[in-house]
Structure formats: C-alpha cells, structure tokens
Amino acid sequence: MADLNMSEEPQGSTGLTGNLTTNDINDLTSLVNAIKNSTPETQKFLKELMEGRKPNLTTAKDQSQSSTELTQKDEVIRQNATFEKWNGEPLTWTPHYYLLKSQCRVYKPLLVTDEAVCMKIYESIPEPQRQRIRGYWIKCGEKEKYDWKEMLDVCHSEYFDQVGAQKAESKLLAMRQGESQLFRKFLQEWELQLEYAGGRDWPESIKINKLRSALSEKIQDKYSVLDLPINDYQGWFIRKGEKQNTQYATRSGALQSEYLTSPALSNSPAPGTTDHDGDVVMSGMKIDLHSLASLVAKLNTSNKNKKNEAPKSRPPAPWLTESEIAELISKGLCLRCKKNGHISRYCKKFGPPKRPVELGKRVTFRKNRAWRYGESRVKAEISEQEYKNFLVKLHGKPVIINAIINSTLVPALVDLGCTIYSVFSDHIAKQLDLPRIKVPPKELKLAKDSDTETKIVVDEICWAYINLDGKKNSICGYIIEGLAHGLILGEPWMRLNDVVYRARDRTLYIGEERHNIRIQKETKST
Incomplete structure (x- = not known):
C-alpha cells in the first residue's frame, strides 16, 4: 500500500520520501547545498558526469603547481618593473612624463602600493636633477603618505622647461609654410614646436588659429571650399586637412592632392559649361585646376632644366x-x-x-732675385714691394732682460722653447766664480755657436743668487761651454715664477707682484 500510494502522488518533494529516512533526506539536502556552494570547476565536473562525458581530471597537485607558477611569474614581473630612465635633457621631459604616466598605470597592480610606484619614479630621475624633488620625497617619507599622481605633477612642474617653452612658442608664431612646401612636412615641424611649447593641452580653437596663421596663402584662400572644422584640431588631419591642404603641384610636378584628382574635377568638361565652339568656359571655381597645376609644373621643370644647363663659354x-x-x-x-x-x-x-696683369708691378719669383736665394718653392705671385715688407717682418729680436748676479749685470735670454730650468755659460761661471757641483753626465740638445754639433754632454751645475727688478731668489742651472748668452732662463723657470710675457709691449711680468721688466732693444751677449 505504501508503494502504491507513493506512485499515485504527484512528483514533488514529498513523493520521493516514501522509502527515505530522515537521515537520507538530510544527506541529500547537504549534498545539494554543497553542490551549490562548490567552485565552478566542481560544478563543471559534475555536469560532465551527468551528461555522460569524460571529465577533464585535474589533481590538487596540478592546481597548486599552476598557482605557484602564476605567483612566481607575478614576482618576476614585479622585480622587472623598472621605469625608463630620463636623460636629464629639458626637451625630452614632456615625452618622458607621459611615458611615466603609462608605466605607473601598467605596473600599479604589480607594485601594489603607491609607495613602490613613487620609488620607481624617483629612481628614473638622474642624480643631478633629482635634487629638485628631494625635498618633496623627504616630506612624503616623514608623513608616510605617497601618491604617484601627485608626485608626477610635482615632477612636471619642476622639470618642464618654461624658458624653452617660451622660445618654442615664439618660434611657433613666427613659422610660415613655404609656397612649395608640403603640408605634411610643415606639420611635422609645427607640431614639434607645439610639443616643446607645451601646447598639447591648449584648447582646440587656439591651436587651429595658430596653425591657420602659419599656412601659405594658397591654402588660406581655400578655407571655404575645404570646409575645415573650427573647434576640431584632429579634423584637420583626417582626409580634408591632410590630403586636400596640398592643392598644388610639387617641384617634381607630381600632384599630392586627391581633391584635384577626384572625378568631380576631371579633365572632361561638365554638361552646359561649353560654348558654341566647344571651348570650356573658364569662370569661377569651374576652372580646370588640374590642367593649370600641370602647366605650372611643366614651366617650373623647364626653367629648372634651363638653370641646370651649363652656360656657354664666352670670351x-x-x-x-x-x-x-x-x-x-x-x-x-x-x-x-x-x-x-x-x-x-x-x-x-x-x-x-x-x-x-701689370708686369711692371707684379712679378713672379722666377723673375725676382729671391729665386736665387733658395726660395724656389714659393709659387704664388707677389709684388717686389710686398716681398720687401715681408723680409722686414721675417726676423724678430730675442727676449733678453738684465739680471744681476753677484752685483754683476748679466744679459739673460728668456726662452720658452727651452725645457731646462736655466743654463749658465762657462765664461760667466768662471768670471763670477760661481760654486760648481758635479752631477751624473746627461746628454742635452741646446743652441750652440757651432752648427756642426747639436748634442752635448753636461756634468756640472752651479748655484747663484739672481736679482730681477728687485725680485731676488736662488737659481741653479747646467754649465755649458760656448753659449751665445751668459744665462738662459727656460720654460720651467717661467712656469714656477708665474711669468707673463706681453709681446706687444715687449714686457715681462713676474710673480703676483707683477714686476715690470723691460726687454732690451738690442741683443747683447757677455
């Protein structure tokens, strides 16, 4: 009777409990709730079992391994989240600023905190320029409050080149498109100066007005025909602005505009535009611009070819x-x-x-006595008077000053080409009875009276007290026989005594006190 009654009851929750106990019902309820609260993967697995399909089995080990790989991958990306470094040039700051913005938005989920993002921004600034935001960085550290958007604004206000922007804006106002310059090439130069001037955020109408004033008259006369927008800067570069703004032939004769080559402006005359002789009526905008531009291009090409032709030789x-x-x-x-x-x-x-050529005044060296004096290599033409003036300036006078050594006046030669501190003549050393010291032999190459021997060996030095215009100090130098001058002061002496030589006044200034020493007008030797 129980089975019969259960079969006659409607299919409901009560009809299935005929042979089920309370524990079975509780187990089924728990199973249904567990299925509802299970993960999507588990529900998908059970659904595939009910449909009779073979489920894709994934073990807990595989799931943990995949999650570990994802975690390791995120960690690698987080470690490699390095920002592009700025080179410190003011002109490159604006593109670097927008690059930093993009990098902050991309790496923010990986870096998690604003502090990590701000640290990356701080590291991308080179050290000399980093000092300008160091105060803001210390302030953020003291308050323990970091905001990468605020830090980017601070960096932009510090590193944006205001002076360069003003110069770029002045240049932007002065730029003008050439009559034969393509609009695209001019636009590249114009937008580069616009970027330097910080005009990216300017209102659309201001940018369009500045651009319109810089275009050539050929394009300005066609504003009404082109129907260019007033408040849409990008609209100038989509079809109308970029293609129709070049309504002229280039220097090579090729047309760069679809407006001219469109079917509406073809070479065939439209109906009703011809007279009784079949000629096209040229009036208003119905002029065949294509033919006119081609004619101008041919004229320019022919003129250019004429200019390139080599001129005929004429006597x-x-x-x-x-x-x-x-x-x-x-x-x-x-x-x-x-x-x-x-x-x-x-x-x-x-x-x-x-x-x-006047042969009386201008003669070559072949007809001049200078040719016989060993100057045959000079091939340039020069007058005899110019040659005489040159000979006067050819030789100069040595730099000789008066030095007092042991109360004796000794002419001294100041030689910048001498690499030795000082050199004494053997005659002066004997005359003044200067103390001598033996030194290891050393080979020197100095100026001597004899032309046959250029290298000598010295093995003695001497000491003396020298007085130059009241500046007294001790001096030491080699002793050489047969010198043309009693004393030679070389480049080391000039450097250690801070000697300044004024060639125009022929005057020596020695030391910080600037002793004024006049150079002798005539060469004297002892």
Whole structure:
C-alpha cells in the first residue's frame, strides 16, 4: 500500500520520501547545498558526469603547481618593473612624463602600493636633477603618505622647461609654410614646436588659429571650399586637412592632392559649361585646376632644366679704362660688345672682363732675385714691394732682460722653447766664480755657436743668487761651454715664477707682484 500510494502522488518533494529516512533526506539536502556552494570547476565536473562525458581530471597537485607558477611569474614581473630612465635633457621631459604616466598605470597592480610606484619614479630621475624633488620625497617619507599622481605633477612642474617653452612658442608664431612646401612636412615641424611649447593641452580653437596663421596663402584662400572644422584640431588631419591642404603641384610636378584628382574635377568638361565652339568656359571655381597645376609644373621643370644647363663659354670682354666706361654709359652702349639694345650682363658675345696683369708691378719669383736665394718653392705671385715688407717682418729680436748676479749685470735670454730650468755659460761661471757641483753626465740638445754639433754632454751645475727688478731668489742651472748668452732662463723657470710675457709691449711680468721688466732693444751677449 505504501508503494502504491507513493506512485499515485504527484512528483514533488514529498513523493520521493516514501522509502527515505530522515537521515537520507538530510544527506541529500547537504549534498545539494554543497553542490551549490562548490567552485565552478566542481560544478563543471559534475555536469560532465551527468551528461555522460569524460571529465577533464585535474589533481590538487596540478592546481597548486599552476598557482605557484602564476605567483612566481607575478614576482618576476614585479622585480622587472623598472621605469625608463630620463636623460636629464629639458626637451625630452614632456615625452618622458607621459611615458611615466603609462608605466605607473601598467605596473600599479604589480607594485601594489603607491609607495613602490613613487620609488620607481624617483629612481628614473638622474642624480643631478633629482635634487629638485628631494625635498618633496623627504616630506612624503616623514608623513608616510605617497601618491604617484601627485608626485608626477610635482615632477612636471619642476622639470618642464618654461624658458624653452617660451622660445618654442615664439618660434611657433613666427613659422610660415613655404609656397612649395608640403603640408605634411610643415606639420611635422609645427607640431614639434607645439610639443616643446607645451601646447598639447591648449584648447582646440587656439591651436587651429595658430596653425591657420602659419599656412601659405594658397591654402588660406581655400578655407571655404575645404570646409575645415573650427573647434576640431584632429579634423584637420583626417582626409580634408591632410590630403586636400596640398592643392598644388610639387617641384617634381607630381600632384599630392586627391581633391584635384577626384572625378568631380576631371579633365572632361561638365554638361552646359561649353560654348558654341566647344571651348570650356573658364569662370569661377569651374576652372580646370588640374590642367593649370600641370602647366605650372611643366614651366617650373623647364626653367629648372634651363638653370641646370651649363652656360656657354664666352670670351672675356676687353678691359676698359674709367674714361672709356663713362663714355659708353653716356651713349647707352654695352660695356662688353659696345653695342646698344642690351645691358652688359646680358651680352651674348663676351663674358665678364678680366683684369690684366701689370708686369711692371707684379712679378713672379722666377723673375725676382729671391729665386736665387733658395726660395724656389714659393709659387704664388707677389709684388717686389710686398716681398720687401715681408723680409722686414721675417726676423724678430730675442727676449733678453738684465739680471744681476753677484752685483754683476748679466744679459739673460728668456726662452720658452727651452725645457731646462736655466743654463749658465762657462765664461760667466768662471768670471763670477760661481760654486760648481758635479752631477751624473746627461746628454742635452741646446743652441750652440757651432752648427756642426747639436748634442752635448753636461756634468756640472752651479748655484747663484739672481736679482730681477728687485725680485731676488736662488737659481741653479747646467754649465755649458760656448753659449751665445751668459744665462738662459727656460720654460720651467717661467712656469714656477708665474711669468707673463706681453709681446706687444715687449714686457715681462713676474710673480703676483707683477714686476715690470723691460726687454732690451738690442741683443747683447757677455
């Protein structure tokens, strides 16, 4: 009776409990709740079992391994989240600023905290420029409050080149498109200056007005035809601005505009635009711009070819005196062929005249006595008077000053080319009875009276007290026989005593006190 009654009951929750105990019902309820609260993977697995499909089994080990791999991958990405370093140039700050913005948005989920993002921004600034935001960085550390957007604004206000922006804006106002310059090439230069001037955030109308004032007259006359937007800067570069703003032929003759080559402006005349002879009526905007531009391009090409042609060689015109030139000008004749009807620059018979060489005043070295003096290598033409003036300036006087050694006046040669501190003549050392010291032999190459021997060996030095315009100090130098001067002061002496030589005044200044020492007018030797 129980089975019969259960079969006759409607299919409901109560009809299934005929042979189930309370524990079975509780177990089923718990199973249903567990399925509802299970993960999507578990529900998918049970659904595949109910549909009779073979489920894709994944063990807990595989799941933990995949989660570990994801965690390790995130950690690697987090460690490699390095920001591009700025090179410190003011002109490159603006693109670097927008690059930092993008990097902050991309790496923020990996870096998790604003402090980590701010640290990356701080590391991307080079050390010399980092000092300008160091105060803000210390302030954030003291308050333990970091905001990467605020830090980017602070960096932009510190590193944006205001002076360079003003110069770029002035240049932006002064830029003008050439009559034969393509709009795209001009736009690249114009937008580069706009970027330097910080005009990215300017209102659209201001950028368009500045651009319109910089365009050529050919494009300005076609604003009404092109129907360019007033408040949409990007609209100038989509079809109308980028393609139709080049409504002229380039220097090569190729048309760069779809507006001219469109079917509406083809070479075939439209119906109703021809007269009774079949000629096209040229009026208003119905002029065939394509034919006109092609004609202009052909003329430019022909003129360019004419300019590139090599000019025909013409003999030089005869040289005229001033009286002859004045007479021809009064008669209105050409100064070259002495005929009327043209000016001298357009003369087809003669070229520009050449000044004749006056043999009496200008002679070559082959006809001059200088050729016999061993100067045969000079090939340039020079007058005899110029050669004489050159010989006067060819030789100078040595830099000789008066030095007092042991109460004796000794002429001393100051030689910047001498690499030794000082050199004494053997005659002066004997005359003044200077103390001598033996030193290891050393080979020197100095100026001597004899031309046959250029290298000598010295093995003695001597000491002396020298007085130069009241500046007293001790001096030590080698002793050499046969010197043309009693004492030679070399470059080390000039450097250690801070010697300044003024060639125009022929004066030496020694030391910080600047002792004024006049150089002898004549060479004297002891």
